[in-house]
Amino acid sequence: MNKKNKPNELNIAIQGYEGSFHQEAAQTFFGKNMNAVCCDTFRDVIKVVLNKKESDAGVMAIENTIAGSILPNYNLLHKSGLKIVGEVYMLIRQNLMVNIGVPLEDIKEVHSHSMALQQCFKYLDEHRWKLVETEDTALSAKKLAKSKNPHVGVIASRLAAEIYDLEMIAPNIHTMKNNYTRFLILNREEDVVEIEGANKASIYFHTDNSKGSLAKVLNKINEVDINLSKLQSFPIPGSDWKYSFHVDMEFSDIKQLHHALEMITPLTEELRVNGIYKKGKNM
Numbered sequence: 328m329n330k331k332n333k334p335n336e337l338n339i340a341i342q343g344y345e346g347s348f349h350q351e352a353a354q355t356f357f358g359k360n361m362n363a364v365c366c367d368t369f370r371d372v373i374k375v376v377l378n379k380k381e382s383d384a385g386v387m388a389i390e391n392t393i394a395g396s397i398l399p400n401y402n403l404l405h406k407s408g409l410k411i412v413g414e415v416y417m418l419i420r421q422n423l424m425v426n427i428g429v430p431l432e433d434i435k436e437v438h439s440h441s442m443a444l445q446q447c448f449k450y451l452d453e454h455r456w457k458l459v460e461t462e463d464t465a466l467s468a469k470k471l472a473k474s475k476n477p478h479v480g481v482i483a484s485r486l487a488a489e490i491y492d493l494e495m496i497a498p499n500i501h502t503m504k505n506n507y508t509r510f511l512i513l514n515r516e517e518d519v520v521e522i523e524g525a526n527k528a529s530i531y532f533h534t535d536n537s538k539g540s541l542a543k544v545l546n547k548i549n550e551v552d553i554n555l556s557k558l559q560s561f562p563i564p565g566s567d568w569k570y571s572f573h574v575d576m577e578f579s580d581i582k583q584l585h586h587a588l589e590m591i592t593p594l595t596e597e598l599r600v601n602g603i604y605k606k607g608k609n610m
């Protein structure tokens with residue numbers, strides 16, 4: 328989808344292709360005129376964002392209300408040193424689509440991104456289809472239309488069905504109505520500017536793993552009236568079951584964050600601020 332972009336268009340790296348949920352999330356944040364730099368994998372998104380010549384920013388899904396956290400993406404974020412500069416919460420509607428005229432009984436396989444499949448397990452468990460994980464929902468739709476295969480169904484967005492001329496044989500098949508994905512907007516540290524009205528931050532740290540060490544950190548965060556909206560723990564690779572933590576925090580005044588960071592610095596190791604940004608609204 329990499330069209331020749333006009334001089335002022337932003338190049339935004341996304342995981343996925345035209346009609347993917349990442350494209351919609353990128354357009355929600357940057358506006359319809361942005362140019363999507365389409366990547367097959369989340370690793371490729373990170374590579375493209377790290378390269379200033381290829382992109383101005385990137386979009387990467389991080390968690391979903393049905394399928395949970397995309398754990399490898401936390402690791403990618405941490406290793407890359409990229410910063411979070413924003414977030415988008417998007418309502419995701421998943422639909423089963425086929426080539427026009429194909430009946431449900433003829434489907435043998437269903438293809439889609441693993442996160443999309445996971446969001447539809449309740450519906451998929453009612454059938455005996457082979458589930459095939461692919462790079463992207465929209466790319467699967469594109470490939471199905473091209474192959475004209477009468478035995479494959481794809482899970483993707485309504486927009487993908489329209490673009491690739493497929494029939495939505497079962498709409499809204501996600502397990503719960505409230506199906507939201509949270510997308511992070513990423514940029515290189517040297518290109519980050521202070522965001523006016525920022526009210527959310529993501530930090531990473533580990534403690535010395537002594538008894539109560541995490542509780543002490545969390546208590547300090549609570550003391551300055553910060554709302555801890557997410558806590559994710561990870562085993563530190565190669566360590567003997569030691570853990571690092573990713574914490575999302577919401578505040579009304581940036582001074583609260585500075586105060587909290589001051590207090591927790593002596594209680595933590597490798598404390599890193601992964602981003603200070605504006606909390607996203609449910610779209």
Ligand SMILES: O=C(O)C(=O)C[C@]1(C(=O)O)C=C[C@@H](O)C=C1
Nearest residue numbers: 347348349388440442463464508
């Ligand atoms: O395949 C897509 O369309 C994507 O944008 C990927 C992705 C994801 O990684 O979570 C994005 C949102 C939905 O939750 C399902 C799939």
